[in-house]
Amino acid sequence: MVGGVAVVGPLMAGAPPVPSTFAGAAEAVAVAVLLTEFAMLRSALLRPQVRLYALQSLAVSTLAVVVAVSRHLGDLYVLAGVSFALKVVVIPVVVTRLLRETGDELGTLRGRIGVATMVLVALAASGFGFFAFDSLHITSRSLPTSALGVAGATILVAFLLVILRTDVVSQAVGFFALENGISVASLVLAASLPIIVEVAFLFDLLVAVVVFGLLARVHHGRTRTLATDVLGRLRG
């Protein structure tokens, strides 16, 4: 195995290497992380968007388990468990409760540009992210390095989600999705990061979720909407 890819026998010398089951599974899960983010970007309703985030987080937790199994990194089981509890359960519950309390589903997709343009821009950004990270020729002991390109694409699309959508829930979900992209990058680059540091990152995310929730409530309390179009008073 070299960088998560099986070395093939002499009969196939010269042909592209065949990915191992591990590499194929890992890449498939990484791509699932990116695809769910595209779905989040074009989701008009906020509740499905939150469910998509939970699905994306589930994929990230699964990826951590895949790395833990294949590379015998016991700490990653703990990380996957904490990550699952926080990102698949707690965060979606917190955001869904916010939506229930405010009763504001918005109904139509609120964005700075149309859906089709948004997806096209996201495609271009993810292509750029993928090839930019791929061009670094980073080798990883834990995952196929193509997963790093996918992580780069996920991070850029998360930025677009925050910039192009104009409601507080999508913007908060965009930040949480950014963290998922970084989690994938972390699994590629730093799977052996001390568990205490990883848990500190996740604890920090939990605190951020609480603060985002509080401020979103404050925003809704003052404006009676989750939309951010009204946030234009402070300029100059």
Add this chain to the structure above:
Amino acid sequence: MLIAVLAVPLVAALVSWRSRTRLAQAVTVASGTATCGLALALVGAAGSHVARALHGWLRADALSVVFLVATAFLYAVTAVFTVGYMGPDPGGSLRYSRRFYAGLNLFAWAMVTATIVNGLPLLWVAIEVTTVVSALLVAIDDTDGASEAAWKYVLIASMGLGIALLATVVMYYAGSSQLGPAYQPFYEPLLGAARHFPPQVTRLAYVLAVLGFGTKMGLVPVHTWLPDAHSEAPTPVSALLSGSLLGVSFYAILRYYQLATRALGPAFPRDVLLAFGVASLVLAALYLASQRDLKRLLAYSSIEHMGILAIGMSFAAPIATFGVLLHVLAHAAAKATAFFGAGSVVRKFHTKDMDQVRGGVGSLPWSGPLLVLAVLALSAMPPFGIFRSEFMIVAGGLSDPRDAVAAALVVLVTLAFLGLTWFASQTMLSPDPEGLVTGEVSAWIPAAMLAGLGALVVLGVHLPGQLAHLLTRAAGELGTVR
């Protein structure tokens, strides 16, 4: 001692959460003073050796202590100012008071922690905590402006810190090329191995770090949250945000700068800082001239000074690096003093709109003149510390091959000076309007301002020997070793 530095503000936060206003105020002042005393006690020791605690998870070298002193001093004077500014009944309720004082102490704790934790991942965690706590403090007044500023702040700063987290991960990967796949990401092993880090990966980590932590530092073009948050937060929070938090974020960048200069040589790290620094200084100088909101004016002045810090680090001369570190201390004292004066004006005139403020010096017999002096200090007038630090930065720049940058710096600082002095002449030194009631809002406010200006005079006229030694050693830690 490091454990005490960490524990005191945290205990103060917990006590304030359950206390009545008077007790919370007393605890906050005591905690600020004690933390400042502990930080100053570290100055002498840090000039000769590195302090450690908690099995190496806490570490204070000279660079850490410079930023710790700036943060702790600001914590102390802000605590004193807050007693006068908030009064005996802040926000009209005990609930507000408890939230405010607990938040203020927790915010100071997070900033203090950032300066003494050992390693890039924990540094990131501490700075992220500063974001979430300070965002709640920005929103605490529950106005339309505060709500908008807090949302923009938490969103933009968190996205920036997301980039900084990626930088942390990428730098960990760079370290693993020399230290093995699993290692404790403390500073010392990283600094020891940095010269063999893969250049391309280190370059990526460094740029991501400058962009990410630069968002918190207020570097242009990722500064957009800063004027809103500084102007809408309660004034004690504005002072801490501007004088301390921006500095702590700069400290994080310097930690990456240390690694990058060892791995890549000095040219690339300096060029990156130069680009952000020039952009920040140009934009701030232009915006300073057009501000009508007193606190936004000071916010843009902060962007200007962060630009000066970044440009100063881009100069090769050691005197410029010394000047940058001195500037961190002097800017913290000057900006806090100016915000305290602005708070006094806001309380007196019930507005931040400079067009509606006239006769500031006449109506505020102490804090009015002190605010004018603070503005002059921010404009790099002698005998204050910023004059000395900017003089050293420019002197370093003129000895650099890129001396045109030093000349541009002088021009842009002069532009900023014009913006600030316009404010002083229009609002503070204008004739007193009819029926003006003379008197201070509270004696605590000028007391805090006197402490800030006193520190500025000391930094400008006679730098204490131990502090000078500390700054020299910290500048040495930032020097290129290759």
